[in-house]
Amino acid sequence: MSQLNGAYYGPAIPPQKSYNRPGRGSGVGCCCGCLFSCLFSLIFKVILTVIIIVAIAVFIFWLIVRPNMVKFHVTDATLTEFNYTNNTLRYDLALNITVRNPNKRLGIYYDFIEANALFHDARFNTQYPDPFYQGHKTTHVLNPVFKGEKVLALDADQSSELKKENSTGLYEIDVKMYLRVRFKLGAFKTKTLKPKVTCDLRVPFKGTATAFETTKCDWDR
Numbered sequence: 001m002s003q004l005n006g007a008y009y010g011p012a013i014p015p016q017k018s019y020n021r022p023g024r025g026s027g028v029g030c031c032c033g034c035l036f037s038c039l040f041s042l043i044f045k046v047i048l049t050v051i052i053i054v055a056i057a058v059f060i061f062w063l064i065v066r067p068n069m070v071k072f073h074v075t076d077a078t079l080t081e082f083n084y085t086n087n088t089l090r091y092d093l094a095l096n097i098t099v100r101n102p103n104k105r106l107g108i109y110y111d112f113i114e115a116n117a118l119f120h121d122a123r124f125n126t127q128y129p130d131p132f133y134q135g136h137k138t139t140h141v142l143n144p145v146f147k148g149e150k151v152l153a154l155d156a157d158q159s160s161e162l163k164k165e166n167s168t169g170l171y172e173i174d175v176k177m178y179l180r181v182r183f184k185l186g187a188f189k190t191k192t193l194k195p196k197v198t199c200d201l202r203v204p205f206k207g208t209a210t211a212f213e214t215t216k217c218d219w220d221r
Contacts, residue, residue: 067103067106067183068102068103069102069219070099070100070101070102070108070219071098071099071100071102071216071219072097072098072099072100072177072197072199072216072217072219073097073098073100073214073215073216073217074095074096074097074175074199074201074214074215074217075096075097075098075214076095076096076212076214077093077094077095077096077173077201077203077212078093078094078095078206078212079091079092079093079171079173079203079204079205079206080092080093080094080205080206081147082171082205084152084154084162087151087152087153087154088149088150088151088152089119089124089149089150089151089152090148090149091117091124091125091146091147091148091149091150092145092146092147093117093125093145093146093147093173093203094143094144094145094146094147095142095143095144095145095146095175096141096142096143097141097142097143097144097175097199097217098139098140098141098142099134099139099140099141099142100138100139101134101135101136101137101138101139101140102137103136103137104136104137105136105185106136106183106184106185107133107134107135107136107183107184107185108133108134108181108182108183108184109131109133109181109182109183109184109189110131110132110133110134110179110180110181111131111180111181111182111192112128112131112178112179112180113128113129113130113131113142113177113178113179114126114127114128114177114178114179115127115128115129115142115144115175115176115177116175116176116177116178117146117173117174117175118173118174118175118176119152119158119162119171119172119173119174120157120158120161120162120172121158121174122152122154122158124146124150124152125146125147125148125150127144127145127146129142129143129144144175169204169205169208169210170202170203170204170205170208170210171202171203171204171205172200172201172202172203173201173203174198174199174200174201175198175199175201175217176196176197176198176199177196177197177198177199177217178194178196179193179194179195179196179197180192180193180194181193181194181195193221195219195220195221196219196220197217197218197219197220198217198218198220199215199217199218200215201215202215
């Protein structure tokens with residue numbers, strides 16, 4: 001056995017490698033947060049872009065078309081019967097209603113018309129004029145006739161108003177029309193709209209000295 005100079009420590013031990021494990025949620029959480037932020041920002045930009053495009057399209061459409069309100073007028077009203085006895089109203093009312101489309105480029109489809117006649121909020125008759133199409137800058141005439149009898153239980157205020165109007169021969173009758181319309185621009189048609197038209201009338205009984213005055217109706221979208 002040979003002699004060794006100095007101490008013998010055995011073979012050299014290689015240095016240990018250190019492994020650093022990422023903490024829970026550190027890198028992944030950061031990535032998820034960035035992804036959510038980017039996604040939210042992208043959605044916001046898309047929505048904002050769509051809103052701007054739609055607004056510009058509506059503005060351009062308005063500049064080209066310049067839509068005007070449809071005009072309804074009751075030009076004539078003839079009341080030949082309006083008698084209330086034993087909770088029954090007997091009536092005969094004929095109207096001329098002009099419908100004016102003042103638009104240069106818009107046509108109008110009147111797909112449905114419901115016309116109600118009311119005496120101080122008490123409805124006594126309903127008519128359904130025929131549907132029609134109205135072209136640019138044209139006038140159409142409706143001629144609803146409200147005739148018949150209706151059982152009505154008038155309250156004290158309505159009965160009082162009826163007595164006053166019987167004495168003057170001038171009756172306050174409202175006509176309310178519920179419409180379903182579509183507007184047409186070239187080949188494009190809008191979705192169905194449901195405006196309401198209200199005509200507040202003062203109708204003289206036939207034979208009285210007072211003449212009926214043309215009445216403008218209100219278009220409520």
